[in-house]
Amino acid sequence: RVQRRAVRFIYDKFKRSNSLSSLMKINQIYLLRERRKKARLKFLYILANDRLSINRHSYLQPATTRQTRHYQPHLLAPYFARTNLFKFSFFPRTISDWNSLPTQLAVFSQFMTS
Structure with missing residues (x-):
């Protein structure tokens, strides 16, 4: 509104x-929700690619899946939440959005300019 x-x-x-x-x-x-989502994904990209002085392994774990025809190397292990309070917080929500990105976009080196 x-x-x-x-x-x-x-x-x-x-x-x-x-x-x-x-x-x-x-x-x-x-829309504001689109800009927020884009900002969350950009921050996760920066964190996942070690462009911050934060230990990413404390927050992000690679997804453990078999290499199949549909394997995507950029996938992250999702956080599982029992409450909505945690489910809609930054990491669970953003990792879910990240994992639904097409492979070309998630590994594209110019992700920051979009």
């Missing part, structure tokens, strides 16, 4: 008939 109000204010379009969705698409204003 706040984002839609901001778009109305920025473009001075206060009529109900104005399409905010098209304004957002034309001007490449992404």
Whole structure:
């Protein structure tokens, strides 16, 4: 809601008939949840590729799977949560999103520029 109000204010379009969705698409204003997800994935990429002075092995473990036709080397072991409080925290949520990325994107060296 706040984002839609901001778009109305920025473009001075206060009529109900104005399409905010098209304004957002034309001007490449992404939804807040999309920007948050992208920021989480970027941080995980930085952490997974040792670009931080944090011991990544304390937080990230490679997934232990057999090498099959669909094997992806970038997969991380998911955290298992019994409560929603932990399930929707940073690592369980982001690792789930990370593991669902296509292989080309997860190992692409220019991940940070997207």
